[in-house]
Amino acid sequence: MTADSVCIIDYGMGNLMSVFRAFQLFGCEVTVTNKAEDIREAQRIILPGVGAFSVAMDNLRNLGLIDLLHQRVMIDKVPFLGICLGMQLIAEESYENGYYRGLGWIPASVRRLDDSEGLRVPHMGWNEVTPVVKSASLFEEIPSNNSFYFVHSYHVDCSDDSYIGSTCEYGRRFVSSIQYENIYAAQFHPEKSQKHGLRLLQNFLNLSRPS
Numbered sequence: 001m002t003a004d005s006v007c008i009i010d011y012g013m014g015n016l017m018s019v020f021r022a023f024q025l026f027g028c029e030v031t032v033t034n035k036a037e038d039i040r041e042a043q044r045i046i047l048p049g050v051g052a053f054s055v056a057m058d059n060l061r062n063l064g065l066i067d068l069l070h071q072r073v074m075i076d077k078v079p080f081l082g083i084c085l086g087m088q089l090i091a092e093e094s095y096e097n098g099y100y101r102g103l104g105w106i107p108a109s110v111r112r113l114d115d116s117e118g119l120r121v122p123h124m125g126w127n128e129v130t131p132v133v134k135s136a137s138l139f140e141e142i143p144s145n146n147s148f149y150f151v152h153s154y155h156v157d158c159s160d161d162s163y164i165g166s167t168c169e170y171g172r173r174f175v176s177s178i179q180y181e182n183i184y185a186a187q188f189h190p191e192k193s194q195k196h197g198l199r200l201l202q203n204f205l206n207l208s209r210p211s
Contacts, residue, residue, distance in 0.1 A: 004027070005029040006028045006030045006031070007039060007045050007046065009048075012059045013055070015191075019083065022190070022201055026202060034063050039065070040072070044204075045078055047069075047082045048086050048191075052096065053085065053154070056085055060089075069103065073183065077181070080183050082185035083185070083191070089102050091104075091108040091109060092107060095112070106158065107158065110154050110157070111154060123152055124150065124151050125150065126149055127150055127168050128169075129188070137165065138200050139166065141199060142196050148176070148193040148197060151189065155187060156178070163180040164179075174187075184208075
């Protein structure tokens with residue numbers, strides 16, 4: 001694979017082709033795969049996803065991908081981007097319809113959005129996100145009056161603020177993205193968020209290029 005190659009993990013949780021087409025716009029070599037040999041050679045790993053946390057973890061386990069992804073992301077430090085469910089899966093645990101262990105890459109739990117103020121759950125539609133100031137950010141050249149597309153009922157409750165890339169206000173403030181070392185993730189769908197989403201994906205590519 002080339003230095004600009006992107007490996008999108010196919011683990012049966014949908015939302016693959018819109019992510020695939022978005023990265024194609026940048027002229028990347030893009031592969032959609034669950035083959036171990038492809039993941040071992042990946043220069044960047046994308047974990048998208050829509051659906052239930054428990055099913056996603058079962059699918060990753062049944063495909064034999066959990067240990068391999070841990071090796072590539074946590075030890076080899078391959079740049080990683082999780083999208084929507086893919087962001088939730090990197091947490092330590094989830095309370096979605098029970099209790100389940102996640103990949104455990106960040107100190108966080110996945111919990112249901114608070115609907116006590118009469119807000120509709122799932123949170124669906126366009127919302128502004130507020131970046132946390134960092135020296136190199138996914139939000140470079142994205143204006144403060146941005147808008148990203150969300151579809152989710154659960155959010156990542158992060159116990160260490162140093163992992164937080166941005167927040168969003170929906171009744172209460174929640175973590176809308178993660179940025180820590182080689183790990184990036186977004187609760188929203190950048191591939192469906194038009195120009196701001198495409199800018200964020202371009203920033204991910206720029207930030208993860210070897211210096």
